[in-house]
Amino acid sequence: MFIKKLRLENFRNYADETFLFSEGLNVLAGRNAQGKTNCAEAVFYLCTGASLRIRHDRQLIRRGESSARVTAEAESLFGRVTLGAEIFENRRELTVNGNRVNRAVDFLGNLRSVFFSPGELRLIQDGPDERRRFLNLSISQTSRAYCTALQRYQRILDQRNNLLKERDLSLIRETLPLWDEQLAKYAARIVTARREYLKRLSPLAKEAHLFLTDGEEELSLSFEREYPDGEEEAERVLLREYHGSYERDIRLGFTTVGPHRDDVRVLIGGQDARAYASQGQQRTAALSMKLAEVEIFRALTGEPPVLILDDVMSELDLPRRKKLVARVEGLQCILTCTHAERALYGAECNKIRIQEGRILK
Ligand SMILES: Nc1ncnc2c1ncn2[C@@H]1O[C@H](COP(=O)(O)OP(=O)(O)O)[C@@H](O)[C@H]1O
Ligand SMILES: [Mg+2]
Numbered sequence: 001m002f003i004k005k006l007r008l009e010n011f012r013n014y015a016d017e018t019f020l021f022s023e024g025l026n027v028l029a030g031r032n033a034q035g036k037t038n039c040a041e042a043v044f045y046l047c048t049g050a051s052l053r054i055r056h057d058r059q060l061i062r063r064g065e066s067s068a069r070v071t072a073e074a075e076s077l078f079g080r081v082t083l084g085a086e087i088f089e090n091r092r093e094l095t096v097n098g099n100r101v102n103r104a105v106d107f108l109g110n111l112r113s114v115f116f117s118p119g120e121l122r123l124i125q126d127g128p129d130e131r132r133r134f135l136n137l138s139i140s141q142t143s144r145a146y147c148t149a150l151q152r153y154q155r156i157l158d159q160r161n162n163l164l165k166e167r168d169l170s171l172i173r174e175t176l177p178l179w180d181e182q183l184a185k186y187a188a189r190i191v192t193a194r195r196e197y198l199k200r201l202s203p204l205a206k207e208a209h210l211f212l213t214d215g216e217e218e219l220s221l222s223f224e225r226e227y228p229d230g231e232e233e234a235e236r237v238l239l240r241e242y243h244g245s246y247e248r249d250i251r252l253g254f255t256t257v258g259p260h261r262d263d264v265r266v267l268i269g270g271q272d273a274r275a276y277a278s279q280g281q282q283r284t285a286a287l288s289m290k291l292a293e294v295e296i297f298r299a300l301t302g303e304p305p306v307l308i309l310d311d312v313m314s315e316l317d318l319p320r321r322k323k324l325v326a327r328v329e330g331l332q333c334i335l336t337c338t339h340a341e342r343a344l345y346g347a348e349c350n351k352i353r354i355q356e357g358r359i360l361k
Helices: 036-048 118-125 128-140 144-164 169-212 231-244 246-252 279-301 318-327 340-344
Strands: 002-011 014-020 025-029 067-076 079-088 092-096 099-101 113-116 219-223 264-268 306-310 333-337 350-355
Touching: 002 036, 014 036, 025 036, 036 067, 036 079, 036 113, 036 306, 036 333, 113 279, 118 128, 118 279, 128 144, 128 169, 128 264, 128 279, 144 169, 144 246, 169 219, 169 231, 169 246, 169 279, 169 318, 219 279, 264 279, 279 318
Parallel strands: 025 333, 025 350, 113 306, 306 333
Antiparallel strands: 002 014, 002 067, 067 079, 079 092, 092 099, 219 264
16 A cells, blocks of 8 residues: 655645655655654545644644645555545545545545654553554554444443533433443443454564564563453443442542553563653654554555654664664655655665755755
């Protein structure tokens, strides 16, 4: 899978530029604040329908303009696909091959990408939210069923949480069981998919980490808590947990159990990476998780995703940099950096220089 052409109109600091990408390594080079990450963000947006950095799409619109447009031509095993996103102040229009799609889930999965930047360190350093976000975005890119289950779960959870803030206790006690049946059904789908995903991801991440560290460090990923095998069994367990937490949920005013509280345990050499690993080790672990994600996409869809590496070269030491360049061979990679020559050591690439939101000819 690869993206051939990307046009940015009034997107971030771009007025109207068209990028032509090669199937291999593409390097976006330029000084700071010129628009390299903005371009990477546009690719990611077309893959996931979500921005990397922000909550409100309107920030993507070039200052002083009223709308932005991102269009791309990509090629996959299934042939050519064109993707478009027109972004307005309070809404957006997504298209696939010129046809409007109304739901984000129909947009997902036409083009897949894995994104890595120095900020991805959050994956290890921050709380469970970040790791759940990683699982959700990653699994959603290959499973519409997961994406749908997640949306429905979130909707019911919001309603349940609203109910828990009611004053009328008898109303709460009467209504909770009704929500919980639904909640447990989607929760079971989510945890089962996450479990399977982690089972695949873990050995791949371990392998990538061994590769990057020359066999020196062992990375292990696992679910923080156990769920039983099989969706039905998980549903029963979850339903029991929702029921069992009424008193606490009512007292605290929100739902205290369920997949929205799950976490992934990350160990390096058997030790909790968040508490004990150095920043360099954490960075390598996060990168290994992303490289494992590449392999999962490749295995599940039959072709590799687009790998976006934003500003990562300057953060890696020379041996790891060389290893990373070797590792990305055979996939389309969009890499941003300030000094292409120093980052790549002569690797063959399609180099695009960017200055003030323009491609230098
Ligand atoms: N909506 C916007 N309209 C105009 N300029 C923007 C917008 N959003 C970001 N920028 C500008 O884009 C630049 C940063 O681009 P970025 O891609 O992050 O830089 P880098 O090349 O360092 O990765 C900044 O100068 C910022 O002001
Ligand atoms: Mg940047």
